[in-house]
Amino acid sequence: MKKTGGSVAAFIAGVTPAKRRRDAETMVALLEEVTGREPELWGTIVGFGACHYRYPTRTEGDVPLAAFAPRKQATTVYLLSTAEYPDELARLGPHDVGVGCLYMKDLEQVDADVLRGIIAEDYRRLLAGETGSAEFTVTD
Template identity: 35%
Template sequence: MYELKTKENDRSVIEFIETVEKPKKKEDAYRLLDIFTQASGYDAKMWGTSIIGFGSYHYKYPTGHEGDAPLVGFSPRKANFSLYFATGEDREEQLSRFGKHKSGKACVYINKVDDIDTNVLEEMIHSSIEFLNKTYPDQS
C-alpha cells in the first residue's frame, strides 16, 4: 500500500529556515512564516523535509486513496518559493491581483515576497482554508 512521504513531524521550522543559504530568501521565508501564521491562525509545522504547513485536513478520494495534508503552506525551494493552496472558486480572480507568479494545480510559485501583494496572499490563505474545511469537514 502506498504511504505518504510528506507527513507532519516535529522538526523545527526555525532550524529549517536557518538552513536557507541566501540571506534574502531566508528573510522572505521569515516574512512568509509571519504572514501564514497570522492569516491562518495555526502554528507552523514541518511536513516532510521541506514544507512548512499550517493546520491540517484529512482527505479521502473516491478511489479510496486518503491521507493528511496541511491546509496551506510554503517551501523555500532553491529556484523559488512554492506556496500551497487549495483550488477554490476565488483562485483565478485572486491570482489576477497577486503579482508576479507562476501557478500549477495546487502550487503558486514566486521568486520573492516583494513581487506579490501580501494582502491578496492573506485572502488566498483564508479562501483555501475555508474551501478545504467545507470540502473535507471534520470526520471525527
C-alpha cells in the same frame, strides 16, 4: 505526508538564498496570522494544522491545512486549486502556478494583501468542506 518534527526556526535559518529565507520568514508570519496555528515541519514543507483527505477513488492521506515550501527557485504555496482565483492571481504580481501550487520568486514583488486573501479564502474553503470531490477532515 507526515509531520517530521524539528525546529521550524532552524530549518528556515538554513534556507538559501537569503531572499528565500526572508520570504520564508514572511510566509510563517502570514500563515500564523491567517490560520491562528503554529508552524510544523512536514519534511521540507512548513505546515499549519493537519487534515486527512480522501478521494472517491479511495486515495487518502494526511496533509497540512495550509502550507508553503521555501524552494531554491521559488517559494511554493500549496492551495486546493489555483483555478479558483483567476482575478486575484491577475492582481498578485509576478508568479507562476500549477494545479494546486503558487510559485513566487520574490515576495517583495507581489501584493501582500492579495496573497493573504488567496490563502485566507483557500483555508476557509477547506475548513468549510468546499473542496470539490475530496473529503477533508481536520485532525489538528
